[in-house]
Amino acid sequence: MALRIWASSTANALRLSSATRPHFSPLSRCFSSVLEGLKYANSHEWVKHEGSVATIGITDHAQDHLGEVVFVELPEIGGSVTKATGFGAVESVKATSDVNSPISGEVVEVNSKLSATPGLINSSPYEDGWMIKVKPSNPSELDCLMGAKDYTKFCEEEDAAH
Amino acid sequence: MRGGLWQLGQSITRRLGQSDKKTIARRCYASEADLKKTVLYDFHIANGGKMVPFAGWSMPIQYKDSIMESTVNCRENGSLFDVSHMCGLSLRGKDCVPFLEKLVVADVAGLAPGTGSLTVFTNEKGGAIDDSVITKVTDDHIYLVVNAGCRDKDLAHIEEHMKAFKAKGGDVSWHIYDERSLLALQVTILEKSQGKVRLTGLGARDSLRLEAGLCLYGNDMEQHTTPVEAGLTWAIGKRRRAEGGFLGAEVILKQIADGPSIRRVGLFSAGPPARSHSEIQNENGENIGEVTSGGFSPCLKKNIGMGYVKSGLHKPGTKVNIVIRGKAYEGSVTKMPFVPTKYYKPT
Incomplete structure (x- = not known):
């Protein structure tokens, strides 16, 4: 372990830092925010059902793991989405990820702000960073999704497994 | 992907x-x-x-x-x-330079002591076994670093040639630095x-x-890629171009003379960042090549990538389309490095 000690002393000498994230302490990373009242899919998307329309986006946990989002691919208005099937993609510096729809339905609106400002997904995953609005074709699908408490537990278990 | x-x-x-x-x-x-x-x-x-x-x-x-x-x-x-995780090793002996020159394209003899170069280990067909950074410590000591993922095949390759070289009376030995990090x-x-x-x-x-426009071995350069196709002709020393004497030299020197059929190029593109295996098309939608690496540049704040295209379509400014998830996005061939490297050069 001599090298480790050497590296530590070099790190001190250079005043090396591993930097700190302005918004996330190491602890809070493990406990990303999960909002009450939303439904969650195990592929880390959320859905908020209000009246005849459901809004869909990706969770804080997902955006935190992805890192800075640099591009968002969204479907056309009028198209249909299917439960547990990809409707778009988010690209971060490091990776491309499919985004699945938690429910089936018709796309009635897409968040056009994301094309110019994809970072809204990082800064405001549950509000300004929403992705699509859907008219659900089978609202009972919402019952199969997780609530806030179950999703929080799901994330903790998934992080622990890695 | x-x-x-x-x-x-x-x-x-x-x-x-x-x-x-x-x-x-x-x-x-x-x-x-x-x-x-x-x-x-x-x-x-x-x-x-x-x-x-x-x-x-x-x-x-x-x-x-x-x-x-x-x-x-x-x-x-x-x-x-x-x-x-990368593998560092030393070659020592009064013949270590001529030995290494049989395996790599660099002008090792021409390197001043204490300086180094990027180089390529080639096979008989002129393809790249690995890329490596070599440092000439002294005339009888070369230090080199090879990729972690290529360690086993590189060491086997060097060892095989070293045995043959020593059998003919050449003076070279190696040391692999597994005791250091x-x-x-x-x-x-x-x-x-x-x-x-x-x-x-x-x-x-x-x-x-x-x-920096550098190849990632396994993505941007593979067994079948020659250094000429990979845009690394600059790494083949002038003397080496004249004399050859490295594995696959016939293929490589012929490519330098005639021009390769495909070339590695830099790419800018709109839309999502291109990733490896994205198809590159010309403006008429015809296939002209494939992306080998790509991503969003944190420094330039735009998409950059590299890939291989047919010769003739490799000139900076050439308009291309890059196909991502079935959609074609506009792009263009550009010079590399994307960001100035500013390598330290001792004066």
Whole structure:
């Protein structure tokens, strides 16, 4: 372990830092925010059902793991989405990820702000960073999704497994 | 090349890890426990390193800062990387230079002591076995570093040729530095950057090398790629072009004379970042090549990539389309490096 000690002393000498994230302490990373009242899919998307329309986006946990989002691919208005099937993609510096729809339905609106400002997904995953609005074709699908408490537990278990 | 959100963090592992297809196949069945750890493993964890499997090793992909911040900070101040998964070795003996020149394209004899160069180990067909950074310590001592994912095949290759060379009376021996660990320090100006040099992981390292226009072996260069196709003709010393004398020299020297049929180029593109295996088309939608690496440049804040296109379509400014998830996005061929490298040159 001599090298480790050497590296530590070099790190001190250079005043090396591993930097700190302005918004996330190491602890809070493990406990990303999960909002009450939303439904969650195990592929880390959320859905908020209000009246005849459901809004869909990706969770804080997902955006935190992805890192800075640099591009968002969204479907056309009028198209249909299917439960547990990809409707778009988010690209971060490091990776491309499919985004699945938690429910089936018709796309009635897409968040056009994301094309110019994809970072809204990082800064405001549950509000300004929403992705699509859907008219659900089978609202009972919402019952199969997780609530806030179950999703929080799901994330903790998934992080622990890695 | 992409997964759902639930496979977060895995995609880059796969993308970066392509340098060794065998390792990947093995990794699918290997548990975390089978991964090798560098001596700095605990140090990485203590500093918030997010560990991922890479070429059979558990390595930090990033620390507490994002890949974007980490990349930009490296260029503004500096980075310290744990590269001890890579294989460092020394060749010693009065014939170590002529020995190495049989295996690589560099003008090793022409290097001044204490200087180094990027080079390529070639096979009989002129293809790249690996890329490597070699340093001429003295005229009878060469230090070189080869890729972690290529270690086994590189060492077997060197050993085989070393046996034959020694059998003919050549004086060369090697030492593989498994008892030491290799670190890489990349800084701008130390005084200015005091306190700002950060530990930096594989994620930023990949962005940095892409911005510098450097090949990732296994992605941008493979067994069948010649250094000429890869745009590394500059690394073939003038004397070596005249004399040959390295494996595959006939193929490579003929390509230099006639021009290769495909060439590695830099690409800018609109839309989502191009990733490896995206198709490159000409403006009429005809296939002209394939992307081998791509991503979002943290420094330029736009998509950059590299890939191979047919010769004639390799000139900077050539308009291309890049197909991503079935859609064609506009792009153009551009010069590399994307970001000035500012390599330190002793005066």
